Amino acid sequence: MQPPAINTACLFTPDHTGHGERVALACCGGRLAALWDTAECIEIHVWNGSGWSCQGSSILTGLGLHGRVDVLRKMRVRLLICGAMSGCVRNILEANGIMVQPWITGSQDVVLAALGKNRLASLLMPGCGGRGRCRREGQTRGSKNQKMRR
């Protein structure tokens, strides 16, 4: 069994991104979108050592998965923080060199404040508490049990 994809131990802090590295928040209507797939825009923020500064935004409406990946690449995003995201989409983003922290909820200010204080875990959506439920590529529903039976 792979380690859980969502776990408080693998949540990101500003140190993970480093100074000048770009963090994107996938937003919809003033807060993180419930789903990455339906996010209307990304807001780009950079940690400057003492706080976050907004570096602009980009519209995602109307773009498919690959169009969205292209936007993140063009905006040189290092870390994407978003709401719910499927395992396949996460794999594609990570294959493109983008770190992903999905299953986060809250307004942009709250999320950035939590990220700055290493308290992103407090904003995880219900059911995503990092108890090994999150699945990696190749596993299907029930595969955990099947492996255990073997």
Add this chain to the structure above:
Amino acid sequence: MAASRTGHIPFKTVLDSIADGVFTVDLDWNITFFNRAAEKITGIPASEALGRQCRDVFHSSLCDGSCALKSCLAEHAPVHHRSVYILRPDGSQVPISVSAAPLKDSQGRLVGGVETFRDESALHLMRRELESAYTLEDMVGKSQAMRRLFGLIPQVAESEASVLLEGESGTGKELAARALHNLGPRRKKPFIAVNCAALPDTLLESELFGYKAGAFTDARRDKPGRFDQAQGGTIFLDEIGDMPQTLQAKLLRVLQEKIFEPLGGVAPVHADVRIISATNQNLEKLVQEGRFRQDLFFRLNVVRLRLPALRERREDIPLLTAHFIRKFNLLTGKDITGVTDEVLGLFLRHLFPGNIRELENTLEYAFILCPGGLIHPEHLPEYILPSSSHGLPDSMLSKALTMDEVKYQAIQDALLRHDGKKMAACRELNISKDTLRRILNRKKKA
């Protein structure tokens, strides 16, 4: 709710025993009830769901837009059977059908909403199995030309050979390139698409190969190019026919020696990248005209795949229409069941110069105007409708023709499209060579 009773059985027990997921929210969208089936379908225990915002628990494709609960509360009317998907915390996607209704207290005051949902995974799996013969990755088709491609792509994907994709704009060249990447050994590495025609010549070189700090005035730090980003993976060079000759030489070096030099760089960089290129031009003709390097053409053209135009595979139009309707239903949360026979007839007669992209855009337009049920002709853009001259050639509209003349004209047009190749015209028109010869002879005699 547990206190309410139907006879001797509490409502909670009743709701926990049904197979459909049920949850209720208050006016602030906080979950107030979450039955056992809802726990099973969403993968979230009721203990964690209760008191939380429904969007944080349900993660449906409607949560950020036309939420079923929100619209039923706003309009005081129930919503039935919207096809959407939800994401479970394990990252799996579950297709569901959602219904919602307002919740009122005994005085008729609105106190919240109730949503029921049904897991349609089994239904989708069954449909997918039925359709699997007609799909490859994101490509859809059951015509002979597409079936042949579906047979070739997995074999070509396994090799490291350069691939040249030919086809008109909108025929799905990028989808084919992605399929080649996703089915090949480089699937876990990046797929980078570059449109060679979208960037000015001066920018294209730095975009492809990157630059070093100091290479030019504004180059303050190193910038990796697309070849760097695609290391280990695949680079897709669309509109390769528009690549300037100076860059063609540099690309040839990547293909021959697997190395390139960033702008301003002195040390060559190794390029472990598979190259898939695409064009809607005739590259051989460009070679003859001296606008495209012959040696590069041979290097790119190790495997050549041609994506047929939509008018050459009209039998795929119903399948593609159903595919896009399902896609837009999921994206918009609408419940559009299909198109009328009249609309399908219009699609089958239309020439679709923009190919599959045009069909997709047409259906996206129809989704804006169609509230639900079947898409009718009035939901289509004007240029598709019969009053417009875009569907049929001018020669067929300008005067009344006999059936023989219509057939003759159709053959002439098909021959024109296929550079006089009779077998290709026969395949497009789905007639035998004898029929074609008979129609042509009959016209000559007349």
